[in-house]
Amino acid sequence: MAKDLTLLFILALPLIGFAINGVFGKKLPKAFVGGLATGVVFIAFLLATTLFSGLHGTQIVKLFNIIDFDGLRINASFQIDALSIWMTLIITGIGSLIHLFSMGYMSHDEGYHKFFTYLNLFIFSMLILVLGSNYFVLFFGWEGVGMCSYLLISFHYNDAQKGEANSLAGRKAFIMNRIGDVGLLLALFMLIGQFQTLEFLQIGKALNDNAILQGGALFFITLCLFIAATGKSAQIPLFTWLPDAMAGPTPVSALIHAATMVTAGIYLTVRSNFLFELAPATKDIILYIGLATTLLAAFMALRQNDIKKVLAYSTVSQLGLMFVALGFGAYSVALFHVTTHAFFKALLFLGSGSVIHGMHEEQDIRQMGGLAKLMPITHFTFLIGTMAIAGIPFLSGFFSKDEIMAQALHHNPTIYVVLVLAVTMTAVYMFRLYFLTFHGTFRGGDTLKSKVHESGTSMTLPLIVLAVLSVFGGLLNLPGLFFKNAAHWFDHYLSHGTMGLDQVHNAHLSFTTSMALMIFASTIAIGAFAWAYLTYAKKGNIAKADEAQNGWERLSAQKLYVDEIYNSIFVKPLLALSDFAGKVIDIQMLRNGVYALADGVLNTANLSRKWQTGFLSNYLFWMVFGLITFVAYYILKLSVWH
Amino acid sequence: MQAASSIGTSLDFYLFVSFALFTIGAIGAMTRKNMIVLLMCIELMLNAVNLMLVTFSTYYGNGDAQIFVFFTMVVAAAEATVGLSIIIMAYRNLKSIDIDMYNQLKN
Numbered sequence: 081m082a083k084d085l086t087l088l089f090i091l092a093l094p095l096i097g098f099a100i101n102g103v104f105g106k107k108l109p110k111a112f113v114g115g116l117a118t119g120v121v122f123i124a125f126l127l128a129t130t131l132f133s134g135l136h137g138t139q140i141v142k143l144f145n146i147i148d149f150d151g152l153r154i155n156a157s158f159q160i161d162a163l164s165i166w167m168t169l170i171i172t173g174i175g176s177l178i179h180l181f182s183m184g185y186m187s188h189d190e191g192y193h194k195f196f197t198y199l200n201l202f203i204f205s206m207l208i209l210v211l212g213s214n215y216f217v218l219f220f221g222w223e224g225v226g227m228c229s230y231l232l233i234s235f236h237y238n239d240a241q242k243g244e245a246n247s248l249a250g251r252k253a254f255i256m257n258r259i260g261d262v263g264l265l266l267a268l269f270m271l272i273g274q275f276q277t278l279e280f281l282q283i284g285k286a287l288n289d290n291a292i293l294q295g296g297a298l299f300f301i302t303l304c305l306f307i308a309a310t311g312k313s314a315q316i317p318l319f320t321w322l323p324d325a326m327a328g329p330t331p332v333s334a335l336i337h338a339a340t341m342v343t344a345g346i347y348l349t350v351r352s353n354f355l356f357e358l359a360p361a362t363k364d365i366i367l368y369i370g371l372a373t374t375l376l377a378a379f380m381a382l383r384q385n386d387i388k389k390v391l392a393y394s395t396v397s398q399l400g401l402m403f404v405a406l407g408f409g410a411y412s413v414a415l416f417h418v419t420t421h422a423f424f425k426a427l428l429f430l431g432s433g434s435v436i437h438g439m440h441e442e443q444d445i446r447q448m449g450g451l452a453k454l455m456p457i458t459h460f461t462f463l464i465g466t467m468a469i470a471g472i473p474f475l476s477g478f479f480s481k482d483e484i485m486a487q488a489l490h491h492n493p494t495i496y497v498v499l500v501l502a503v504t505m506t507a508v509y510m511f512r513l514y515f516l517t518f519h520g521t522f523r524g525g526d527t528l529k530s531k532v533h534e535s536g537t538s539m540t541l542p543l544i545v546l547a548v549l550s551v552f553g554g555l556l557n558l559p560g561l562f563f564k565n566a567a568h569w570f571d572h573y574l575s576h577g578t579m580g581l582d583q584v585h586n587a588h589l590s591f592t593t594s595m596a597l598m599i600f601a602s603t604i605a606i607g608a609f610a611w612a613y614l615t616y617a618k619k620g621n622i623a624k625a626d627e628a629q630n631g632w633e634r635l636s637a638q639k640l641y642v643d644e645i646y647n648s649i650f651v652k653p654l655l656a657l658s659d660f661a662g663k664v665i666d667i668q669m670l671r672n673g674v675y676a677l678a679d680g681v682l683n684t685a686n687l688s689r690k691w692q693t694g695f696l697s698n699y700l701f702w703m704v705f706g707l708i709t710f711v712a713y714y715i716l717k718l719s720v721w722h
Numbered sequence: 723m724q725a726a727s728s729i730g731t732s733l734d735f736y737l738f739v740s741f742a743l744f745t746i747g748a749i750g751a752m753t754r755k756n757m758i759v760l761l762m763c764i765e766l767m768l769n770a771v772n773l774m775l776v777t778f779s780t781y782y783g784n785g786d787a788q789i790f791v792f793f794t795m796v797v798a799a800a801e802a803t804v805g806l807s808i809i810i811m812a813y814r815n816l817k818s819i820d821i822d823m824y825n826q827l828k829n
Contacts, residue, residue: 697752
């Protein structure tokens with residue numbers, strides 16, 4: 081099959097699934113709905129692998145023209161290159177696994193077909209986002225995933241207890257994302273102003289031809305792009321929506337809020353690398369924002385007691401880590417971490433979903449414990465995910481994180497030290513989560529304990545596949561120390577097939593430094609493991625109740641009061657303003673003004689209506705009166721003349 | 723233009739009669755309630771105008787206005803026909819030909 085046709089099929093399949101499930105889903109049997117949704121994504125994945133294997137160079141597939149006036153041409157066109165196909169593989173691959181998982185997880189849900197409709201729509205939007213060959217198509221997908229994210233976060237909006245909270249969480253995510261979207265729109269406008277085009281290739285070429293733009297335009301363009309990225313990828317200051325987004329069903333958290341959508345910001349930055357390379361100031365901003373995010377989010381995750389919230393903050397923290405890599409200009413390193421993170425974070429989220437499913441919707445880890453025996457497969461895969469994210473040697477997270485640390489050490493040792501702190505916290509909170517959930521004694525009471533069960537095959541199968549990927553994902557980009565020939569496969573793959581990246585070279589450290597780094601990183605991870613084992617498994621410490629927390633624990637559990645600060649800075653003044661606009665401007669000024677106008681017209685009309693008495697003699701009187709006046713006027717006029 | 727001398731009495735006399743007739747008609751139309759009287763008053767005003775037309779026609783020796791008077795009389799006859807029919811129809815409705823009873827059309 082021709083490449084362009086394959087690409088169109090990849091895009092069309094999820095859309096077909098969305099259309100069929102959306103229109104007929106209610107009447108179709110559940111197995112068909114889930115099977116169809118999973119099937120289309122899986123077939124898209126297979127098609128993407130054929131594109132991947134036959135990949136050379138960049139190919140543009142033009143569908144049709146969207147805008148064509150006044151020198152501005154915007155096409156609905158798609159780009160096949162290393163970056164877009166790699167993202168497609170992640171999205172469809174992880175996506176189909178999560179679809180499969182959802183078939184089990186959502187089996188008791190009455191919104192089953194709706195759920196899969198949204199999921200397919202999300203996959204479609206995300207593919208549009210990563211495959212688009214210009215910023216306009218990217219923007220289309222960008223908005224699409226934002227909408228799907230909103231729909232899926234507030235999926236259980238009519239739940240008796242949590243319905244309102246779910247809707248509010250969805251709303252929060254949507255509004256936060258909109259702030260970022262404004263940045264993207266502004267960047268688009270400025271790009272059109274500077275380049276008269278939105279095509280990636282043409283902008284890159286224009287920058288090559290005359291590299292220097294006037295008036296710091298590139299700084300503002302890249303800054304706006306980064307603002308967009310902070311919205312989607314949950315960086316400071318727009319990160320608070322992501323933990324709240326855990327209100328959605330767990331597969332949604334895994335797919336959208338861990339593996340794919342939140343990496344859209346990373347993708348945007350990597351895709352625009354030719355812009356960012358010419359704007360070092362923005363890169364510094366990215367670096368420090370990413371650094372602050374990874375540190376603060378890791379701190380907040382330390383004392384979260386909701387199994388999904390820990391993972392949510394961990395996601396924010398890992399995304400911050402990726403932005404640190406982007407800030408150093410190590411694009412392929414960031415994308416490598418995106419890949420491994422997609423593996424193990426999807427695994428962890430699905431694992432937590434399996435736990436929540438088995439625990440009958442209980443999410444508080446203080447109610448768990450000792451689940452290792454009750455849910456063996458979930459336990460084992462979750463352990464692998466935890467080890468991968470914590471950086472236990474030779475698992476995927478170890479390699480990808482180590483690459484970022486190496487970049488940091490090469491560029492700025494101080495930042496390396498801060499990252500070590502963040503990475504240590506990551507290992508600590510992940511092992512704390514693991515031991516509290518799966519070891520010790522069960523704390524949820526005997527009735528619940530008797531009901532806890534291992535999940536079905538459709539849920540454990542994705543876990544196993546993802547666990548395998550989490551273990552071996554590191555092989556994609558081995559460091560140069562051990563395997564001279566096989567090393568840095570991913571770096572080469574990406575930099576040879578993506579525009580701009582061949583200009584960028586990652587730092588490579590000497591053998592001893594790399595070795596020392598790896599040993600140090602391993603020590604941290606293993607140390608955290610040992611500490612958590614001793615504290616939570618051996619001594620049997622359990623997480624404190626909310627009231628018993630003090631000092632930094634409270635600070636961490638309350639998320640540094642960021643939500644409260646945002647509330648008092650932005651939300652409350654805005655509410656007061658709306659109140660003022662509603663009560664004073666609208667009711668008192670506008671409404672009363674309109675009323676006064678209407679009353680005035682009515683009163684004048686009433687006054688002049690009295691003239692029309694209906695008595696013929698009155699009319700006659702006025703007629704004669706008019707006649708006499710008329711005649712009198714002319715008589716006077718004539719007599720004045722003569 | 724030379725004033726014709728064929729008119730016996732002075733011009734003022736004819737004009738005065740015409741004016742008086744018109745005023746009587748107008749005041750009658752304004753004050754009387756009976757529709758038939760009203761119609762008569764309108765007829766009176768029309769004839770006052772006719773008189774004035776004829777007067778000036780004779781005075782200036784120009785026959786145009788006299789022809790015009792015939793038209794006026796024909797119109798007046800037609801108007802009386804229509805007017806009387808309306809009065810009959812109105813009477814059938816309210817059993818009255820008092821003009822003030824017919825102010826309900828405004829609502």
